[in-house]
Amino acid sequence: MLLEKIKTPGLSHLSYLVGSGGQAAVIDPRRDCAIYLEKARAAGLEITHILETHRNEDLVSGAPVLAGMTGAKVLHGPNPERPIVYATTARDGDCYAIGQLEIRAMETPGHTDDHLAYALFDTAYPDKAVGVFTGDAMFVGDVGRTDFYPDRREEVAGLLFDSLRKLLALGDQTIIYPAHGAGSVCGSGMADREFSTIGHERLNNPRLQITDRDEFIRLKVNENHYQPPYFRLMERLNVEGGSAPPPVMRPRRLSLAQLRDCKVDHLVDIREPMAYASGHLPGAMSLPVDMISAFAGWFIREGESVALIASDEDQLAAALEHLVRIALDNVVGGYVGVVPAAAKGVTMQQTPMIDTDEVENRLGGAEGWTLLDVRDADERAKSAIDGSHHIYVGQLNDRWHELDKKRHYTLMCASGMRATVAAGWLASRGFEKLDIYLGSMGAWKAAHD
Structure with a gap:
C-alpha cells in the first residue's frame, strides 16, 4: 500500500496519491500533474480514480489534464451552480475500491456547496476509517472559510458546522489529510504540522471546541477574509477545465534590449526585497518569488503579459511554476543581470x-x-x-x-x-x-x- 502527500510550495496545497493492489487514486491534483503519474508508475500503480474535494478557488485543478494522461475517472461533488464538465458527480455514500482500500464519499458542504470528504478504509479492518481526506472543511488547527456565498452567510456557516460533526463521527483514530497547510489563504489559524487525527483535532482545534451551532455561525460570519481577483478565474477554470501547463517550465531568456522592447503589461522583479530596494529597473514592481502565490493574483489579471527579472535561472523557473499553478502564465521571458546592467551604467531606481x-x-x-x-x-x-x-x-x-x-x-x-x-x-x-x-x-x- 502507498499513501504519499505531494506539497505545492507557495500555495501550501496538499494533494495525495494513494494506492493498493496495482491501482491508485489521486486526491486534489495540481495543474502541473506529471508528478502523480511518475510516482504511480515508479510504484507499479495505475491511476484509476481522480477525486476532487471541491472546486478550488486558489489554484487550477490538474484533474482534467491528469484524466487525459491516464484515462482515470474524475469524481466531484454535486454542484448546484454549474456542472463540472470534466467530472462525474459523486454523492454521499458512493464507494470506490482501490485494491484492498475503499474510499467512501461524504457530502460535507459549507466551505463550498459541492464539497466532499473522502473516508479511507482498509477492507481487512473495515469497522473504522483509517483516514479521511478533508479538503477545505477541516485543517490541522482550523476549519474552512465560509465567505464565498455572501448572500447565504449564516446558512453556509451552519452547513460547515454540520459537516464537521459528520467528520468527527468517523472516530478519534482517523488520520486527517487536509487540502492545505499553514500559509494557505484558505485559513488563518492552521498549525505548522501537516499531520493530525480526528481525536487530536477534537481536543485541540479551537473551532471544534465550539459545540453550539449558533455560536459557531456567529464566529464564522464575523471572520475577515480577502478574495483576490484571481479567485474568479480559478473558479471558472475549475468548472470548465483548465488547459495543460507549458511543456517546459522555464521562461525564455531575454537580453536587456529584449526586456526593454517587449512591451509587457507588467515588469515583475522577483528578487529578494532588499535587492529590489537597493536597485531595480524603472517601472518594475516587486514580487519576491516566494510571495508570488500569495500576491500575483491581486496585481496580475487574466491574459496580462509578464516579464520576469531575477537573480538567477532557478528563480525564473520557480516563478513560472508558481504562475502556472494559478493560470497567470502569459510570461514572455525572463531577464537575469540587474547588477551587471547597473555596472554598465544602466539607470536604476532605489527605494529607501x-x-x-x-x-x-x-x-x-x-x-x-x-x-x-x-x-x-x-x-x-x-x-x-x-x-x-x-x-x-x-x-x-x-x-x-x-x-x-x-x-x-x-x-x-x-x-x-x-x-x-x-x-x-x-x-x-x-x-x-x-x-x-x-x-x-x-x-x-x-x-x-
Whole structure:
C-alpha cells in the first residue's frame, strides 16, 4: 500500500496519491500533474480514480489534464451552480475500491456547496476509517472559510458546522489529510504540522471546541477574509477545465534590449526585497518569488503579459511554476543581470529604507507624509501605530487611485516584506515619494516594549 502527500510550495496545497493492489487514486491534483503519474508508475500503480474535494478557488485543478494522461475517472461533488464538465458527480455514500482500500464519499458542504470528504478504509479492518481526506472543511488547527456565498452567510456557516460533526463521527483514530497547510489563504489559524487525527483535532482545534451551532455561525460570519481577483478565474477554470501547463517550465531568456522592447503589461522583479530596494529597473514592481502565490493574483489579471527579472535561472523557473499553478502564465521571458546592467551604467531606481527613529520623527508632524500600513485587518486590529493609515497590500491593486502622488508614503507591514511589494506596486504606478519602514511593526514593538 502507498499513501504519499505531494506539497505545492507557495500555495501550501496538499494533494495525495494513494494506492493498493496495482491501482491508485489521486486526491486534489495540481495543474502541473506529471508528478502523480511518475510516482504511480515508479510504484507499479495505475491511476484509476481522480477525486476532487471541491472546486478550488486558489489554484487550477490538474484533474482534467491528469484524466487525459491516464484515462482515470474524475469524481466531484454535486454542484448546484454549474456542472463540472470534466467530472462525474459523486454523492454521499458512493464507494470506490482501490485494491484492498475503499474510499467512501461524504457530502460535507459549507466551505463550498459541492464539497466532499473522502473516508479511507482498509477492507481487512473495515469497522473504522483509517483516514479521511478533508479538503477545505477541516485543517490541522482550523476549519474552512465560509465567505464565498455572501448572500447565504449564516446558512453556509451552519452547513460547515454540520459537516464537521459528520467528520468527527468517523472516530478519534482517523488520520486527517487536509487540502492545505499553514500559509494557505484558505485559513488563518492552521498549525505548522501537516499531520493530525480526528481525536487530536477534537481536543485541540479551537473551532471544534465550539459545540453550539449558533455560536459557531456567529464566529464564522464575523471572520475577515480577502478574495483576490484571481479567485474568479480559478473558479471558472475549475468548472470548465483548465488547459495543460507549458511543456517546459522555464521562461525564455531575454537580453536587456529584449526586456526593454517587449512591451509587457507588467515588469515583475522577483528578487529578494532588499535587492529590489537597493536597485531595480524603472517601472518594475516587486514580487519576491516566494510571495508570488500569495500576491500575483491581486496585481496580475487574466491574459496580462509578464516579464520576469531575477537573480538567477532557478528563480525564473520557480516563478513560472508558481504562475502556472494559478493560470497567470502569459510570461514572455525572463531577464537575469540587474547588477551587471547597473555596472554598465544602466539607470536604476532605489527605494529607501527608514528606521523607527525616523518614523517617530515624522509622526511628530511631518507635512505631506503618510505612514501606510498594508497588513491585513486582523493584524491591524491587534496592534497599530497611532496616526497610520490602512490599506491592505492586495487592495492596492485598485485603491492606489485613492492615494495622492504628490504625497510622501512610508510603507509598513509586520517586517517589511509586504511593504516592499506595496512600494513596488506604487512605484510601477508612477509614485516617486516612497520609502519602506525596515522591520515595520516588529521593529516598532521592539522599540516600545
